[in-house]
Amino acid sequence: MLMNSEPLIICENLVKIYRLDQDNGASIEVQALQGLDITVADGEMIGIVGASGSGKSTLLNILGGLDRPTGGHALVGRQDLGNLNERALDEYRLHKVGFVWQQATRNLIPYLTALENVELPLTLSGQVGKSNSERALELLELVGLRERMNHRIEELSGGEQQRVAVAIALANRPKLLLADEPTGELDTATAKSIYDLFRVLNKQLGLTIVIVSHDLGIAQYVDRVVAVRDGKLASETLRVQKSDSEEHHLVELAVLDSAGRLQIPREYLEQFHIKRRVQMEITDEGILIRPPEGNHHSHDHSLSSSEQEPVEDEALQVPSGWSKIWQSFKSRFARGGNK
Ligand SMILES: Nc1ncnc2c1ncn2[C@@H]1O[C@H](COP(=O)(O)OP(=O)(O)O)[C@@H](O)[C@H]1O
Numbered sequence: 001m002l003m004n005s006e007p008l009i010i011c012e013n014l015v016k017i018y019r020l021d022q023d024n025g026a027s028i029e030v031q032a033l034q035g036l037d038i039t040v041a042d043g044e045m046i047g048i049v050g051a052s053g054s055g056k057s058t059l060l061n062i063l064g065g066l067d068r069p070t071g072g073h074a075l076v077g078r079q080d081l082g083n084l085n086e087r088a089l090d091e092y093r094l095h096k097v098g099f100v101w102q103q104a105t106r107n108l109i110p111y112l113t114a115l116e117n118v119e120l121p122l123t124l125s126g127q128v129g130k131s132n133s134e135r136a137l138e139l140l141e142l143v144g145l146r147e148r149m150n151h152r153i154e155e156l157s158g159g160e161q162q163r164v165a166v167a168i169a170l171a172n173r174p175k176l177l178l179a180d181e182p183t184g185e186l187d188t189a190t191a192k193s194i195y196d197l198f199r200v201l202n203k204q205l206g207l208t209i210v211i212v213s214h215d216l217g218i219a220q221y222v223d224r225v226v227a228v229r230d231g232k233l234a235s236e237t238l239r240v241q242k243s244d245s246e247e248h249h250l251v252e253l254a255v256l257d258s259a260g261r262l263q264i265p266r267e268y269l270e271q272f273h274i275k276r277r278v279q280m281e282i283t284d285e286g287i288l289i290r291p292p293e294g295n296h297h298s299h300d301h302s303l304s305s306s307e308q309e310p311v312e313d314e315a316l317q318v319p320s321g322w323s324k325i326w327q328s329f330k331s332r333f334a335r336g337g338n339k
């Protein structure tokens with residue numbers, strides 16, 4: 001795929017805190033994004049995965065101008081969304097970005113036809129030039145629904161409804177399409193057809209597409225998958241072409257944040273009985289992270305007795321998964337740090 005060198009999206013140390021007011025007058029804070037860094041190339045089609053509550057929708061809503069960051073930066077095409085005033089943000093939402101939700105019907109009117117549904121936002125936003133019905137037809141053609149244009153939304157299948165929603169999202173000719181679990185209510189085959197449609201739009205229009213999903217299977221349809229955990233970027237899965245063939249395989253790499261911090265998967269920590277502190281060693285291959293020496297007779301009173309589990313004495317073998325993380329360290333250092 002063709003990508004311009006300047007990224008379309010740059011999020012730096014993005015923070016979103018929701019404040020929930022309690023009945024007793026107090027309020028609690030939910031940190032939906034905790035300093036998230038992500039860069040998306042112009043023309044890229046990227047998947048964002050993560051458990052429920054990890055902050056995926058929050059990120060998408062900020063990128064879509066539907067919500068504002070509490071801290072950090074979210075730049076789309078050089079515009080820092082956090083610094084835009086209400087009017088500029090409205091303008092951004094109307095003209096720069098398209099949004100598709102899990103419930104296709106969220107922005108569809110069930111008793112109107114597909115064509116009428118696509119025409120409506122064109123009319124409302126006062127588009128000039130080509131007649132709105134011609135443009136609506138063109139959009140329906142683009143999403144492969146021309147022959148169903150006179151069917152009412154309620155007569156269309158879930159996949160067809162989602163196509164209408166995509167056509168509407170493209171009405172304002174955005175550079176960026178954001179999709180929040182667009183296949184969440186579709187069967188596997190229909191989901192695939194929607195991903196295929198996204199790929200066609202990505203190629204034909206040079207559209208940058210960010211798709212949130214809780215389905216790791218999305219990896220086969222996008223250029224890159226990033227995983228969000230607890231409001232931060234945790235890992236990236238890249239498609240790597242094998243040197244001797246056309247074949248690709250997927251490689252998952254841990255991601256450093258802008259301060260050089262790394263999230264270590266919980267399973268790894270448990271496997272090596274790592275609690276609060278680790279020892280880091282430089283080895284020929286990279287950086288070795290292991291439990292502190294003498295973990296089993298620790299004098300650290302801050303550890304509870306349940307944390308003082310016995311650890312084997314001999315140096316621990318590193319599981320194969322770590323070699324991938326070393327690769328990422330190595331390549332980053334070779335490029336002169338992570339900036
Ligand atoms: N409008 C809101 N008000 C309060 N808390 C919210 C709001 N939106 C999201 N949250 C909280 O922020 C966290 C991240 O939510 P969300 O971005 O929806 O996650 P995901 O889309 O990955 O499931 C969750 O703990 C959620 O409860």
Ligand SMILES: [Mg+2]
Pocket residue numbers: 056057058
């Ligand atoms: Mg969500």
